[in-house]
Amino acid sequence: MGTTPNTTAPDAPEHEVSPPERAVHGAEWDRIHGGYFANPAMAAPLTTLICAAAKRNPPQVIVDLGGGTGFLLHELARRGLAESARLVNLDASAEQLGQGKDPRVKRIKTSLTTLRRAQFAKQDEAVLFIMRSVLHHFGRDGLLPILKRLRHVMQPGERFIHQTTCFEDAAAAQCLNKLYALMGTGKWFPMRTALCMALMETGWQVEATAPASPLPLNSRDLARCYNLAPAKLSQIQKTLGAECGECSPVFVRAARGFTAYLPFTIFTCVAV
């Protein structure tokens, strides 16, 4: 296996988890968005693929990038992977990491933008990267730099399995990107083809893609996550109702508020 020096790639631009979002980190995280992020059935398409990949190419270290409370790694430990690999959760939020209770999962507070391999593995240890619902945090301008940084700390042949929101339908992408812009977040969701190209451009070959359950986001939870006053929320609802139309599959009006649906795709990538 060749090595990639850890000194030449510039850090991705600094990125912090937004303070309002921290209100739902930690103890509340398991319950928000209908409990999606702590639901084994919702995670199953991803954890099943990770287990199969780990069987084919056994890693010595499995690193969950932006692993939050450590739920995915806990699920992998439950399926026996802690017996053959070290499990490491890297996240920028102390509130999220503080919620992790599984002693088989090592927790490290760090930003992925400045990631170094020495933080989680030796050069010659086999590493598997996993990630769920994190890439959109880096925004449109941050996507290529973060993918480049992740590739830079990996060795050729190592894998990166991630579940990421991206769109096949341009109108749906426009609608949900508008929602996130109106809520004042720097988050951004790419089209699926654009994400595949970004991965290839940064040294990742996409071996396979698979679907995962969409994430339902009701307007009450979004107001809590992004600290939105009722007047702001109804203004957002009016704007999106007019722009996205009544029949958008990703923006559905309810008696009170609305529900947005984030589609997910699972990408199995290999460092080339």
Ligand SMILES: C[S@@+](CC[C@H](N)C(=O)[O-])C[C@H]1O[C@@H](n2cnc3c(N)ncnc32)[C@H](O)[C@@H]1O
């Ligand atoms: C939507 S949550 C997903 C959590 C976890 N991956 C899961 O699926 O349960 C996004 C996570 O990314 C983390 N995060 C955001 N930006 C980060 C960064 N620059 N470095 C490390 N973690 C980051 C957040 O703290 C948060 O825990």
